[in-house]
Amino acid sequence: MTRLSKPDYMQHERVLEPAGVSDIRAHCALPRGATDVAVEIINRDGVAIASLSGAVDVLTVPAFSLALKHLLAQPQPCIVLDLTGIDFFGAVALRELINFGQIVSKPGVSWAVVGSRAVLRPLQLLGALGGLPVCGSVHSAIAHVSAK
Numbered sequence: 001m002t003r004l005s006k007p008d009y010m011q012h013e014r015v016l017e018p019a020g021v022s023d024i025r026a027h028c029a030l031p032r033g034a035t036d037v038a039v040e041i042i043n044r045d046g047v048a049i050a051s052l053s054g055a056v057d058v059l060t061v062p063a064f065s066l067a068l069k070h071l072l073a074q075p076q077p078c079i080v081l082d083l084t085g086i087d088f089f090g091a092v093a094l095r096e097l098i099n100f101g102q103i104v105s106k107p108g109v110s111w112a113v114v115g116s117r118a119v120l121r122p123l124q125l126l127g128a129l130g131g132l133p134v135c136g137s138v139h140s141a142i143a144h145v146s147a148k
Contacts, residue, residue: 037063038085041070047142048074053085056093064093068100078145079104079111082138089119094126101132110148112141 037054050071056064071079081100083089097113104111112133115123123129135141 036060037067039063039067041067041074043074043076044142045146046076047078047080047145048076049080049082049138049142051082051085051138053087055088055090056086057088057090058092061090061092061096065096068096072100072104077109078148079109080138080141080145081111081113082141083113083115083119084138086116086119089115089122091122094122094128097123098128098131110145112144114138114141 037052037056037060039050039052041048041050043049048071050067052064052067054060068081071081081097097119101111101113112135113119114135114137120129120134123132123134133144135144
């Protein structure tokens with residue numbers, strides 16, 4: 001997978017290192033030939049921002065699930081899920097995201113998701129967009145979760 005340069009909001013930020021985040025692929029034992037899912041979780045002014053890129057399908061959903069579990073374990077009450085780097089989002093990934101939304105939507109926690117067309121279009125077709133706090137950019141998502 002080609003690595004792209006970090007978005008400007010991730011420059012010079014401290015990377016959170018809960019167990020396994022630095023090497024989620026190794027913890028998930030993804031099958032040989034599976035498309036990688038790159039995961040980076042940072043803390044910016046009390047907001048946990050998880051940026052994922054690649055394809056989330058039946059082979060790589062364990063890495064996606066693990067990243068979501070690490071987000072739930074973060075002490076920050078504000079979470080931004082940046083899925084703008086996702087180029088394929090399978091049905092199992094949709095289910096994981098919707099389940100994550102149900103778990104994290106509780107008093108005292110503010111969260112938002114920013115998605116690529118590969119993420120947002122299937123959610124729209126399922127009628128699930130209305131139940132998720134979707135923002136148009138990571139910057140607007142940070143503002144959204146910080147304002148609550």
